[in-house]
Amino acid sequence: MSEQQRDLTPQPNQILAEPATPQACAADLRTATEQQTAAGAARDQAVFARINAAR
Template identity: 80%
Template sequence: MSEQQAERDLTPQPNRILAEPATVQACAGDLRTPTEQQIAEGAARDQVAFTRINATGG
């Protein structure tokens, strides 16, 4: 006898992130690690610097 695999449900599912309210508890689980935080801070500084350069016509 062969086992039959259960068919996957291919119906669209709601986005879990969009469906959850933005509460302190929900956000606490999405905190960045210290390394990820440093990378994000560096990227933000770069973005500000490039925006300032572009704003001055440089």
């Protein structure tokens, strides 16, 4: 068989299945550069939302 069949049954979300521990949260922290990038993206999103709301 040249085509492999994909398993289409629902799979549990591994992120939601794992307990939130201090160690897991510490591993998810953003670097300073990532924080600045995220803050800039949030500002852009807020500005575009205001522009669209004003139309």
